[in-house]
Amino acid sequence: MSFQPVVNAMIKDESVAAFLDQLASRASTPGGGSAAAIMGAMGAALVSMVCNLTIGKEKYAAVEDEMKALVAESENLRADLTAHVNADVQAFDQVMAAYGLPKGDDAEKAARTAAIQTALRTATEVPLACARSCAAAIALSRRAAELGNPNVISDAGVAVMAAYAGLKSAALNVYINVGALKDEAFATAARNEIEALVAAGEAATPEIYAIVRARL
Amino acid sequence: MSFQPVVNAMIKDESVAAFLDQLASRASTPGGGSAAAIMGAMGAALVSMVCNLTIGKEKYAAVEDEMKALVAESENLRADLTAHVNADVQAFDQVMAAYGLPKGDDAEKAARTAAIQTALRTATEVPLACARSCAAAIALSRRAAELGNPNVISDAGVAVMAAYAGLKSAALNVYINVGALKDEAFATAARNEIEALVAAGEAATPEIYAIVRARL
Numbered sequence: 001m002s003f004q005p006v007v008n009a010m011i012k013d014e015s016v017a018a019f020l021d022q023l024a025s026r027a028s029t030p031g032g033g034s035a036a037a038i039m040g041a042m043g044a045a046l047v048s049m050v051c052n053l054t055i056g057k058e059k060y061a062a063v064e065d066e067m068k069a070l071v072a073e074s075e076n077l078r079a080d081l082t083a084h085v086n087a088d089v090q091a092f093d094q095v096m097a098a099y100g101l102p103k104g105d106d107a108e109k110a111a112r113t114a115a116i117q118t119a120l121r122t123a124t125e126v127p128l129a130c131a132r133s134c135a136a137a138i139a140l141s142r143r144a145a146e147l148g149n150p151n152v153i154s155d156a157g158v159a160v161m162a163a164y165a166g167l168k169s170a171a172l173n174v175y176i177n178v179g180a181l182k183d184e185a186f187a188t189a190a191r192n193e194i195e196a197l198v199a200a201g202e203a204a205t206p207e208i209y210a211i212v213r214a215r216l
Numbered sequence: 217m218s219f220q221p222v223v224n225a226m227i228k229d230e231s232v233a234a235f236l237d238q239l240a241s242r243a244s245t246p247g248g249g250s251a252a253a254i255m256g257a258m259g260a261a262l263v264s265m266v267c268n269l270t271i272g273k274e275k276y277a278a279v280e281d282e283m284k285a286l287v288a289e290s291e292n293l294r295a296d297l298t299a300h301v302n303a304d305v306q307a308f309d310q311v312m313a314a315y316g317l318p319k320g321d322d323a324e325k326a327a328r329t330a331a332i333q334t335a336l337r338t339a340t341e342v343p344l345a346c347a348r349s350c351a352a353a354i355a356l357s358r359r360a361a362e363l364g365n366p367n368v369i370s371d372a373g374v375a376v377m378a379a380y381a382g383l384k385s386a387a388l389n390v391y392i393n394v395g396a397l398k399d400e401a402f403a404t405a406a407r408n409e410i411e412a413l414v415a416a417g418e419a420a421t422p423e424i425y426a427i428v429r430a431r432l
Binding site for chain 2: 011012013014015016017019020021023024025026028031032035036038039041042044045046048049052053055074075078082085152154155157158159161162164165168169172173175176179209212213216
């Protein structure tokens, strides 16, 4: 794998066009893990948009409190997912750095093996946390789809698709890293959790999309 | 629907964080249509990334020509989808401007009705074109998944999920605008095309994701 260090401290401060250029380039990061986090963040942001265009309108006064609670949750989730964009790059860099450690004698080999396992554990935990947040964004998009202002309800449909894409994308990075982990108990727990998150997301996403279509 | 003019000339030149802020805000644009285009562009960018990390490596010399052809296509598609981010905002603004036209007398009412129909036609064509490009990105992601460097194959899986989310999201904006069109022939053709694109995307996406998982 071609490894090139990332110059950009914070991807979120790059322009959208520059981020897309970096994604397309032969640099290994940012890659699919950062893209997953951004899609999740877009999902959370669109839940917020539906809430923000429902709150303060007399016609939707009955759901005002629910929308206020929902936007507080979706904004927390958006901050969390935005932070994941760089966490993914750091986790990848840590794995590459560990593989690059010297392996001249047995002590070096042992230290390198331990560093790789530590880095792989982080590189499993980071996309797993991203997947958890994307699953949470899917759940929030259901409430936005059910109760939001119908004039902007399509944005709840885009929210669920973005969050679902983030979830399935983050899952791929869990699958990759978990396979090389020697801590079988941790690996099994991570595998079980990601499969449960994906299964729940696969069931919920078409339901939420259908709720949106029915309210268009 | 709350309508606020967009100050930003080009969303792609905004930072990722600023775009997410605008998406979450109570401004009607950028909304799900722009998010759909960005997800499609991310899908195309990730196809390019897989190609760029396959090209020039002796181990993958057998697919070098195919990867070079593929990256030329995915980069064209990325440019096209990036341009859609603002086209969606403009189409929305045109619809809002038409609804805002005076309707004092019969001549004004007729002019307003005609302007609304013209704007709705554009607002159907723009997400339909976005959906077409997202469908094309899905097709390209299959070639990346089948032939790309296995070390970065997960990025082909993220590509297909991003493009699929873009397709299903753009479809929602087609469904909304087509419903208010008086040109039944155009509306029917648009409905048929979007349903065919979505059905093909729904069939292809899990297949491509499975190809990726098998190569992880």
